[in-house]
Amino acid sequence: MRLNIHMDKKSVLFVCLGNICRSPAAEAIFLDLINNEGINDQFLVDSAGTGSWHVGKKADSRMRFTANKRDINIASIARQISKEDFEKFNYIVAMDNSNYKNILNLKNSVGASDFARVYKIQDFANKFTEREVPDPYFGGDDGFHYVLDILEDSVSGFLREIT
Numbered sequence: 001m002r003l004n005i006h007m008d009k010k011s012v013l014f015v016c017l018g019n020i021c022r023s024p025a026a027e028a029i030f031l032d033l034i035n036n037e038g039i040n041d042q043f044l045v046d047s048a049g050t051g052s053w054h055v056g057k058k059a060d061s062r063m064r065f066t067a068n069k070r071d072i073n074i075a076s077i078a079r080q081i082s083k084e085d086f087e088k089f090n091y092i093v094a095m096d097n098s099n100y101k102n103i104l105n106l107k108n109s110v111g112a113s114d115f116a117r118v119y120k121i122q123d124f125a126n127k128f129t130e131r132e133v134p135d136p137y138f139g140g141d142d143g144f145h146y147v148l149d150i151l152e153d154s155v156s157g158f159l160r161e162i163t
């Protein structure tokens with residue numbers, strides 16, 4: 001008998017700086033893909049920020065609005081990454097090099113376990129050569145579309161890699 005029904009699930013945590021733009025979008029795109037493929041019961045998906053400024057807030061309204069135009073619903077509430085995430089998630093996926101470094105620094109400073117594998121999402125891109133997901137927060141609307149364009153590519157590449 002299986003006591004823990006989550007044992008077989010793969011768990012993924014997408015991480016950016018504020019957890020209000022890029023990682024909520026990556027999370028929503030991943031959820032959309034696995035829902036469409038009917039494999040959503042095989043995954044636990046979440047997102048978090050390395051920073052704490054926006055904890056408790058909905059995703060940025062510009063990100064939600066731009067995603068809605070593509071029929072992608074962003075429902076996440078911002079939270080900060082913590083030590084426990086390194087034990088809970090199989091994959092922790094950073095949006096840019098700075099996030100990646102901050103995640104590894106946090107892991108070392110709190111002495112978190114080696115359970116989670118830490119990646120950068122653009123390492124799974126197929127069409128786009130961009131090595132990082134640019135931070136759209138201080139830019140215009142185009143930046144939000146561009147983030148979604150490159151995440152649709154790299155998040156689907158990541159899903160293919162882990163299934």
Ligand code: 4NP
Binds near residue numbers: 136
């Ligand atoms: P995110 O974007 O890391 O993609 O959520 C940002 C959101 C807020 C800030 C920076 C980046 N900020 O400086 O408040």
